[in-house]
Amino acid sequence: MKVAKFGGTSLASGEQIQKVFQIIKADPLRKFVVVSAPGKRDQDDTKVTDLLIACAEQFLKHGEGKEQFEAVISRYTEIAKYLNLTMDIIDRISMDLLEILHGDRSNPNRFMDAVKASGEDNNAKLIAHYFNSEGLEAHYVSPKEAGLIVSDEPGNAQVLPESYDRLRLLRDRTGVLVFPGFFGYSQDGQIVTFSRGGSDISGSILAAGVQAEVYENFTDVDSVFSVNPNIVENPKEIAELTYREMRELSYAGFAVFHDEALIPAFRAQIPVQIKNTNNPTATGTKIVHVRSYTNGPVVGIASDNGFCSLYVSKYLMNREIGFGRRLLQILEDDNISYEHTPSGIDDISVIFHQNQLDPETEEKIVERIYKELGADNVVVERNLTMVMIVGEGMRHNVGTTARAANALAQAGVNIEMINQGSSEVSMMFGVKGVDEKRAVQALYEEFFSN
Amino acid sequence: MKVAKFGGTSLASGEQIQKVFQIIKADPLRKFVVVSAPGKRDQDDTKVTDLLIACAEQFLKHGEGKEQFEAVISRYTEIAKYLNLTMDIIDRISMDLLEILHGDRSNPNRFMDAVKASGEDNNAKLIAHYFNSEGLEAHYVSPKEAGLIVSDEPGNAQVLPESYDRLRLLRDRTGVLVFPGFFGYSQDGQIVTFSRGGSDISGSILAAGVQAEVYENFTDVDSVFSVNPNIVENPKEIAELTYREMRELSYAGFAVFHDEALIPAFRAQIPVQIKNTNNPTATGTKIVHVRSYTNGPVVGIASDNGFCSLYVSKYLMNREIGFGRRLLQILEDDNISYEHTPSGIDDISVIFHQNQLDPETEEKIVERIYKELGADNVVVERNLTMVMIVGEGMRHNVGTTARAANALAQAGVNIEMINQGSSEVSMMFGVKGVDEKRAVQALYEEFFSN
Incomplete structure (x- = not known):
């Protein structure tokens, strides 16, 4: 049924x-x-x-x-x-x-x-x-x-x-x-x-x-595209993607679905078939729990802009138990929901949507970080774009990072940040907002043209 | 004086x-x-x-x-x-x-x-x-x-x-x-x-x-080497490196210095010259605040092993303000000091030294994460090595990531994790412990041989 x-x-x-x-x-x-x-x-x-x-x-x-x-x-x-x-x-x-x-x-x-x-x-x-x-x-x-x-x-x-x-x-x-x-x-x-x-x-x-x-x-719509058609002309359609892939893509600009809506189907392991009423014979896109991935490591590329990074450095930070947690608490006190926290030895950056940070909040937060955490340096950078490549196939695929990083380098795009290693199905590159289009096009070219 | x-x-x-x-x-x-x-x-x-x-x-x-x-x-x-x-x-x-x-x-x-x-x-x-x-x-x-x-x-x-x-x-x-x-x-x-x-x-x-x-x-010793001589034969010596570079390197196996010792000199902006009593005419290594970096982007490569990753996933995690902070609190309650927290949309990993996690603590923590945070999945993976390339020169150097990722891919090393984007002077690759030596050698070859 x-x-x-x-x-x-x-x-x-x-x-x-x-x-x-x-x-x-x-x-x-x-x-x-x-x-x-x-x-x-x-x-x-x-x-x-x-x-x-x-x-x-x-x-x-x-x-x-x-x-x-x-x-x-x-x-x-x-x-x-x-x-x-x-x-x-x-x-x-x-x-x-x-x-x-x-x-x-x-x-x-x-x-x-x-x-x-x-x-x-x-x-x-x-x-x-x-x-x-x-x-x-x-x-x-x-x-x-x-x-x-x-x-x-x-x-x-x-x-x-x-x-x-x-x-x-x-x-x-x-x-x-x-x-x-x-x-x-x-x-x-x-x-x-x-x-x-x-x-x-x-x-x-x-x-x-x-x-x-x-x-x-x-x-x-006939199906979900592998990349935003406003950035890449006539992109490939996605025939099948997993829940995880769908979630990762929906994060950054793929507004296919009200993703909370899928929770009951997701938990009951029922596949979801997206189809077009006006063209019902088109294959559409199927969201499944497990798929075979024979078509290369990447299924889709998404991007989202308007991020900022809050950089905090303190000499010997990594000796302090609780530093990161206390930093996140300061943001939470102002209801700021963050996305990523890349960290070095003595520094940590918190990436979040910049619309949460008006100048007044910024001033308050920066002051608290200097005062309460004894930071040496706090810097806010705005207008970052997160570009994401998604695919179950990249999981154990030696060289996917290299291909992506090469493509970006050849397009002259500097990688401001990489987030890779928790999700096995996505890799995220932070780039300057002005580089968004070039970055997405270069990655599409690398993983979808042959 | x-x-x-x-x-x-x-x-x-x-x-x-x-x-x-x-x-x-x-x-x-x-x-x-x-x-x-x-x-x-x-x-x-x-x-x-x-x-x-x-x-x-x-x-x-x-x-x-x-x-x-x-x-x-x-x-x-x-x-x-x-x-x-x-x-x-x-x-x-x-x-x-x-x-x-x-x-x-x-x-x-x-x-x-x-x-x-x-x-x-x-x-x-x-x-x-x-x-x-x-x-x-x-x-x-x-x-x-x-x-x-x-x-x-x-x-x-x-x-x-x-x-x-x-x-x-x-x-x-x-x-x-x-x-x-x-x-x-x-x-x-x-x-x-x-x-x-x-x-x-x-x-x-x-x-x-x-x-x-x-x-x-x-x-x-005459000076600080650019890489562990037990892994690479006759490695290059480092003539000059910044405090930041020294700190990043000392994190992962470069035991040159009791780095807390440097705080007073660091704050007073006094350069530190490492020299050899038994060979005082050798140039040695100088630790400075600012240096010119004309010799390629990377000054040193370090690695450290014995890390584990605690992976936590939960559908729609990124809608929950405070999830990451509460996860870190659970670790802090057991005095676990963590190193990195790469994150996807609905998952986050915490990387830390595995000697902090005996089986009993692991069981307790995993149970709390399921119970208190409602996680869908929690997985602990051990025996990871962090390989780090360090250099002030990589800051605005398009393509450093690509070079590093390529070198690792060509050596057949899978990148389990990348941490890049907070520190402007380092890039960290998580690899399986068995791949440590090959990874370090491949990176040295890429950035130091010409």
């Missing part, structure tokens, strides 16, 4: 939903369909979720909001008409939404969660209705009835472990099951949404619960 | 002390002579300091120790005879030592310090006596009279800052001043010794106090 999740652009119009139907029909293993609310039809469009938020705000302020309500309903109506559905489904959606809007508004966060969740919920009802109208047995499944129980944190729900066993029972139902993404129910029956983009989370939880053989995530 | 410090082997016999005299006579700028106690004349010999310790222990136990006392005096006597000195100097030394031995023994640490310090103190008296007998005006200077005031920690004295101003006044005295190393006086007039090897410390303090143009440190 497969879980297929469709994002907002895959469900933005009747035409798109027809594609989804074809995709589901084409593979009888696609028993579970997780849906978002209708998204943007074009760049200037507004997502149904945003229409719903505007609607909820209007009701919170004025106790009514006809215009906003109709904007939402008109989206569903347009879809229903395109799909030749009978209008009773629109009546059902209208009544459901009106009931929520005129319901309890005493807790604005809870009210907002319920209104937002209706976007997915009603879309699931509409899609199940449509599938049936096309002769495919399909059932809308409410997360409440299915037992998707979450913590009671509006806008940031966390799945509770007992959900998985309940969701597993869905396997025994007949037909295609259409499941709304984005929300669950608290133990006392309240709607609670996940963080934004949370339909990915629902799909991941459902895939883990029903022990799917694959979690298909349909979006609007 | 120069401060010349002579180690134990340089003063082990009358013959050696004659060489010292020639060295002092050869350069009128050598106004300050800091001396150790007589050291070993050959491999199987016993240092006077060790004879004194045995003597003190005997007196502490039995209130007497004729045999041990005579063993000490016979060393001075042999020297005095060889140098044709009148025997009143030996009487003076004997009386001084007897007075200490029969003095207050109620505080054994203090008693031990006084007995040990007499080794340097009496040697200074003897040497001043000898210089005068050769027609060179020389004066023994007591650290008490000169004002070398230290903290009252027997065996671990720390110089007090007011000492420097007092020592400066020594500049105005006439003749060569012979100053015993290894000890100072507490504020209430008690002898307190530095940590073992502390004559280097005395010389460094004196050099800072008198604002010497150079601190000459005479030992028994």
